[in-house]
Ligand code: AMP
């Protein structure tokens with residue numbers, strides 16, 4: 001299913017031109033137009049799912065396979081030193097386009113980007129409390 005008001009539906013299905021670097025039956029992979037680094041790409045399903053909670057599990061698995069193929073391609077062609085896979089869900093988590101997508105971000109020594117987080121310092125009791133809430 002497509003969403004007529006969704007720009008990534010239009011891009012994924014070729015109604016809006018994009019810099020496509022890879023395509024298969026289920027996905028189009030495009031260059032991000034606001035890249036974190038050279039070669040930053042987005043894996044877009046051709047069907048509309050708002051986020052990780054909506055995409056079917058088998059399609060999510062195919063998204064990861066597609067990301068793996070493209071990651072290898074970018075590493076080889078652009079000589080990346082490393083690579084981040086990022087996938088945001090919800091505005092609080094930084095999602096700005098509400099059509100599921102995976103970011104493939106090649107990393108280069110000294111690229112000045114920081115996609116990591118600030119680690120917390122919880123006590124054992126606090127970690128155990130979270131564990132209890134998740135498993136309880
Ligand atoms: P997110 O914050 O995870 O929702 O990521 C949305 C990403 O889509 C951002 O990195 C944008 O730079 C990128 N983006 C938005 N519109 C376009 C577009 N028309 N073509 C390519 N990339 C886009």
Ligand code: ZN
Pocket residue numbers: 002003006007008009010047048049098099
């Ligand atoms: Zn969409």
